[in-house]
Amino acid sequence: MNVIYPLAVPKGRRLYCEVCEAPAERVCTACTVTYYCGVVHQKADWASIHEKICQLLIPLRTSMPFYNSEEERQHGLQQLQQRQKHLIEFCYTVAQKYLFEGKHEDAVPAALHSLRFRMNVYGLSSVELVPAYLLLAEASLGLGRIVQAEEYLSQAQWTVLKSTECPNATHSLLHRNLGLLFMAKENYEEARYHLANDIYFASCAFGTENIRTSGGYFHLANIFFGLNKMDLADTLYTKVSEIWNKYLNNHYQALSRARIQQIDLLGKRFETDTGLDEAQEAEAIQILTSILNIRESTSDKAPQKTVFVLKILVMLYYLMMNSSKAQEYAMRAFNLAKEKQLSVQEQNAIQELLNLISAQEAQPMT
Amino acid sequence: MTTLPPLPAPRPKLTSLARQKLPCSPTSIPRSQLIKEKEDIDHYLEVNFKGLSKEEVAAYQNSYTKNICVDLLRDGYHKSFTELFALMEKWEALRERARSRSLLWSQRPLEEQPDKLDHFYYYLTRAEVAERKGYFEDVYNNLYALACYFNNSEDKWVRNHFYERCFQIAQLIKIDGGKKEAEAHGHMGLLFEEDGQLLEAAEHYEAFHQLTQGRIWKDETGHFLNLLACESLLRTYRLLSDTMLENKDYKQAIRILIKASEIAKEGNDKKMEGEASYYLGLAHLAAGEYETALTVLGTYSRVSTELEDDLNLARAYEAIAKVLQSQKNTTEAIQYLKEVVNIARNNFRSLDIVKASTMLGDIYNEKGHYSKASEYFQQAFNTAAELANIPLMDETKVHYGIAKAHQMMLTVNSYVASADLPSLDHLLSWKEGRSDIAPDPVVEESRRATLESLYQTSEDLEEELDNQTNETSASF
Numbered sequence: 038m039n040v041i042y043p044l045a046v047p048k049g050r051r052l053y054c055e056v057c058e059a060p061a062e063r064v065c066t067a068c069t070v071t072y073y074c075g076v077v078h079q080k081a082d083w084a085s086i087h088e089k090i091c092q093l094l095i096p097l098r099t100s101m102p103f104y105n106s107e108e109e110r111q112h113g114l115q116q117l118q119q120r121q122k123h124l125i126e127f128c129y130t131v132a133q134k135y136l137f138e139g140k141h142e143d144a145v146p147a148a149l150h151s152l153r154f155r156m157n158v159y160g161l162s163s164v165e166l167v168p169a170y171l172l173l174a175e176a177s178l179g180l181g182r183i184v185q186a187e188e189y190l191s192q193a194q195w196t197v198l199k200s201t202e203c204p205n206a207t208h209s210l211l212h213r214n215l216g217l218l219f220m221a222k223e224n225y226e227e228a229r230y231h232l233a234n235d236i237y238f239a240s241c242a243f244g245t246e247n248i249r250t251s252g253g254y255f256h257l258a259n260i261f262f263g264l265n266k267m268d269l270a271d272t273l274y275t276k277v278s279e280i281w282n283k284y285l286n287n288h289y290q291a292l293s294r295a296r297i298q299q300i301d302l303l304g305k306r307f308e309t310d311t312g313l314d315e316a317q318e319a320e321a322i323q324i325l326t327s328i329l330n331i332r333e334s335t336s337d338k339a340p341q342k343t344v345f346v347l348k349i350l351v352m353l354y355y356l357m358m359n360s361s362k363a364q365e366y367a368m369r370a371f372n373l374a375k376e377k378q379l380s381v382q383e384q385n386a387i388q389e390l391l392n393l394i395s396a397q398e399a400q401p402m403t
Numbered sequence: 404m405t406t407l408p409p410l411p412a413p414r415p416k417l418t419s420l421a422r423q424k425l426p427c428s429p430t431s432i433p434r435s436q437l438i439k440e441k442e443d444i445d446h447y448l449e450v451n452f453k454g455l456s457k458e459e460v461a462a463y464q465n466s467y468t469k470n471i472c473v474d475l476l477r478d479g480y481h482k483s484f485t486e487l488f489a490l491m492e493k494w495e496a497l498r499e500r501a502r503s504r505s506l507l508w509s510q511r512p513l514e515e516q517p518d519k520l521d522h523f524y525y526y527l528t529r530a531e532v533a534e535r536k537g538y539f540e541d542v543y544n545n546l547y548a549l550a551c552y553f554n555n556s557e558d559k560w561v562r563n564h565f566y567e568r569c570f571q572i573a574q575l576i577k578i579d580g581g582k583k584e585a586e587a588h589g590h591m592g593l594l595f596e597e598d599g600q601l602l603e604a605a606e607h608y609e610a611f612h613q614l615t616q617g618r619i620w621k622d623e624t625g626h627f628l629n630l631l632a633c634e635s636l637l638r639t640y641r642l643l644s645d646t647m648l649e650n651k652d653y654k655q656a657i658r659i660l661i662k663a664s665e666i667a668k669e670g671n672d673k674k675m676e677g678e679a680s681y682y683l684g685l686a687h688l689a690a691g692e693y694e695t696a697l698t699v700l701g702t703y704s705r706v707s708t709e710l711e712d713d714l715n716l717a718r719a720y721e722a723i724a725k726v727l728q729s730q731k732n733t734t735e736a737i738q739y740l741k742e743v744v745n746i747a748r749n750n751f752r753s754l755d756i757v758k759a760s761t762m763l764g765d766i767y768n769e770k771g772h773y774s775k776a777s778e779y780f781q782q783a784f785n786t787a788a789e790l791a792n793i794p795l796m797d798e799t800k801v802h803y804g805i806a807k808a809h810q811m812m813l814t815v816n817s818y819v820a821s822a823d824l825p826s827l828d829h830l831l832s833w834k835e836g837r838s839d840i841a842p843d844p845v846v847e848e849s850r851r852a853t854l855e856s857l858y859q860t861s862e863d864l865e866e867e868l869d870n871q872t873n874e875t876s877a878s879f
Contacts, residue, residue: 184435230458233476236484237469245485254481261479268535269479276481 039066055082056146067091070098086131086147093124118158125154130316132172137319141179148172164200167193167207171214178214183221190215205242209235209253216256225260232257248317251280255324262331274328278346281325285352288312292356318357325350340377344370344387351390360394367391468513471520475528482534483527490523490561497560522552539575543583546572550590559597566590585614585632592635601643608636612666633675637663641682648689657686677706677715684722696726717746717755724762733766740766753790757783761802768806773813777806 041064046052052061054074061072063079068091073079097120104110132147152169159165174189193211197203212235219228236253243249258273313321325346332343347370354363371387462470468491475484494513513519526545533541550565566587573587592607612632640663647656664679680703687696704719720739727736740763747755760783767776780803787795815833818826 184438187438229477230461230473233473236476236481237472240472240484240488245488257476257479257481266479272535273479273481 039063041072054078055087056149065091068095068098070094081142082146085135085143085145086128086150089131090124090127090150093120096120097124121154121158125151125158128154129168129172130314132176133316134319136172136175136179137316137323139179139323141176144172144176144179148176162196162199164196164203164207167196167203167211170196171210174214175217178217178221183218186214186218186221190218205238206249209238209242209249212238213253213256216253220256220260225264228260229257232260246280246283248280248284248313248321251277251324252320254280255328274331275342277324278328278342278349281321281353282345282349285349285356288356289352318353321353325353340373341383344374344383347373348387348390351394355390355394363394364391367394466514467517467520471524475524478528480528480531483524483531487523487527490564493560519552522549526552539572540579540583543569543572543576543587563594566594582614585611588614589632589635592639596635596639596642601639601646605636605639605643608632608639612636616669633666633669636666637675637679644682644686648686653686653689656689657683660686677703677719680706681715681718681722684726693726693730697723700726717743717750717752717759720746721755721759721762728762728766733770737763737766753786754795756786757790757795757799760786761799764802764806768809773806773810777803777810780806 041052041062043052043060043062052064052072053059054061055071056078057074059074061074063073063075065071065073065079065083065087071082071087071091071094073082097117101110101113101117104113128147128151132144132151135141135144135147148169152166152173155163155166155169170189170193174186174193177183177186177189190211194215197208197211212231216228216231216235219225219231232253236250236257239247239250239253254273255277258270258277261267261273262270329343329346329350332339332346347366351363351367351370354360354366367387367390371384371391374384374387461473465473472484472488475481475487491513498512526549530542530545533539533545546565546569550562550569553559553561553565569583570587570591573583576583588607588611592604592611595601595604595607612629615629615632640659644656644659644663647653647659660679660683664676664683667675667679680699684696684700684703687693687699700719700723704716704723707715707719720743724736724739724743727733727739740759743759744756744763747753747759760779764776764779764783767773767779780799784796784799784803787799815830818830
């Protein structure tokens with residue numbers, strides 16, 4: 038029974054669709070606290086985020102149980118806040134991951150949830166709303182709805198402009214999205230300006246060599262690539278690959294050190310870890326594969342650059358425990374190195390990586 | 404799946420816009436039209452009101468540093484940006500540290516010095532363009548220009564940073580036969596020398612010297628690079644040997660100084676050669692190898708005579724005299740020292756006169772010629788008084804006092820030894836007057852003569868001296 042009749046709802050209480058805020062006609066039978074205007078929106082929400090948070094919504098949307106003491110009431114309120122904050126982060130990460138994977142439609146309901154909880158917790162004009170606006174803007178951009186994206190971005194920009202203290206990270210994200218918007222509108226002057234701002238703020242927040250700064254460089258490189266300024270784009274792509282190489286290599290080295298130290302502990306398996314969250318992993322894959330594509334198109338001139346990117350990808354997949362992909366890329370790197378007759382040292386390094394991965398695969402997961 | 408309308412934003416306008424697609428919501432102006440209107444307004448403002456363009460607004464709104472950084476980035480100069488950003492961070496960190504150390508010290512933040520930022524922008528971008536094209540010489544020139552610009556006491560670390568960068572770049576330049584590399588080595592040597600890391604400095608200077616050997620390169624002020632290298636290397640070697648001598652590591656010091664004098668010989672500069680032998684001679688003297696020291700110092704004096712350089716000649720003679728004195732060969736030492744005094748007097752070098760006279764006095768004092776000793780000490784004192792150099796005056800005063808006390812001791816001793824009534828009278832009268840002592844008729848004539856000559860010194864000097872004389876003679 039997941040159909041409800043709006044007219045049967047008690048007077049003064051109105052039920053709205055979770056996605057579009059129209060009067061609701063259906064209810065989710067699992068949690069009974071989420072309403073929809075129709076099957077389409079219910080399906081969309083379920084596929085995007087509702088499946089993951091269905092049960093978590095119940096305590097937030099039912100009235101609080103009766104507490105006997107003030108202390109308990111305070112405690113209950115605090116717990117509620119905690120839950121909402123957790124949901125904000127969770128929905129945000131999920132939406133971000135969808136975006137990096139290119140599933141823009143799926144990202145929208147998740148981002149909307151994040152935005153809604155943010156409004157509940159922080160109020161309407163808080164800077165905290167900006168990241169959610171930005172996600173929505175990015176999703177709209179991905180869906181090709183530029184006007185809608187601009188709307189969200191204007192909203193975000195206005196919020197940032199009004200607030201006196203806004204973290205640099207948020208500034209950076211806002212400018213990155215504005216940059217993307219102007220790229221989509223093919224206004225490259227403005228796009229470059231905003232991406233430059235993005236890199237500046239990201240550098241202030243995380244440092245110039247951080248993986249979170251790399252995104253700005255990558256988009257800037259894309260603009261120059263589009264404008265056919267190959268030498269500029271080339272140095273920027275190199276910069277991005279170096280940032281990722283440094284980061285992944287650190288993790289990789291730490292892992293191999295641990296392996297050497299504890300080699301005889303009865304073949305104990307080591308946990309491979311990238312130290313990234315899902316969204317960042319998706320971003321890494323997206324950025325690195327597109328750089329790889331560009332490198333491969335100009336592979337004849339500088340094969341070592343292609344091999345470099347391939348090696349980073351191998352490390353990434355290896356740390357993400359995706360050995361089949363890691364092996365595939367390692368083979369490609371190995372063949373390319375052989376074909377172009379790169380230095381022996383380079384070939385050995387790749388060979389070593391390849392051995393490591395095959396050893397990993399031979400040892401089945403327990 | 405069809406479209407997913409956005410969540411209504413807090414604004415009623417946006418809410419209405421979001422609902423327009425739903426069957427039950429009222430229609431309103433399409434969003435695209437609204438945004439188009441906004442763009443029209445923006446355009447209108449930009450065209451009709453000068454000074455309202457977005458860039459100008461940003462320029463007023465943001466700090467100058469941020470504008471510079473954004474300018475760098477939007478044109479793709481990311482390496483310059485990274486470098487500038489790191490420098491700015493370090494600048495701030497240094498400022499913070501300095502502020503916590505002293506309240507008064509205040510270096511202005513980089514933000515308030517736009518001319519410096521402009522210089523960074525200008526040279527860094529040019530260097531990056533050159534680097535992209537592979538013109539490393541241009542890169543070097545631009546970075547070197549920056550290093551020169553920051554060559555003041557406040558921003559020394561910025562200069563050092565660019566010297567290091569120059570050094571890295573210079574190693575990539577191969578076309579010019581290593582001139583840039585040599586220069587960079589020279590700068591790095593200077594950097595380490597200022598930092599007090601003499602061994603590293605010497606290493607760089609050696610490379611500098613080796614690269615410039617047999618070349619006729621000149622720097623921008625027209626000096627020969629090779630000569631410059633020799634000078635710097637010698638200076639570093641000397642400083643190195645100084646520390647070694649302090650640690651009594653004579654062998655090492657002498658080895659380094661021999662190397663230095665060889666380099667000086669190759670440098671074909673007589674003056675430098677002389678200088679090197681002088682320090683080598685002093686090292687030999689410190690090590691107690693007097694014969695070698697004499698031969699080396701002989702070279703120095705010969706070179707100085709060839710160059711007709713009196714001052715260096717005086718220095719050579721003085722050093723030789725020191726060696727001779729250590730060898731107990733006082734007569735020759737005295738000859739040399741007298742020569743030094745003559746030369747110094749001819750050149751009006753009062754300090755040298757004081758030094759040489761004091762040494763002469765010392766020698767005479769040791770030999771027991773007290774009257775001569777006090778004569779030279781007096782000369783030293785008078786010259787020091789002319790210079791109005793208080794510490795030097797005090798020092799010579801003491802020397803003079805000691806010599807005079809020695810001189811008087813003999814007479815006093817003989818009076819005490821004779822132990823008769825007239826002698827006692829003499830002693831008592833001297834005790835009262837404190838200024839004069841009558842010569843004992845029994846004591847030899849010659850001594851009396853010297854005594855008398857002694858007391859012809861100026862009156863004020865006697866006043867000062869008496870106290871000291873008593874003090875020092877009491878201690879004997």
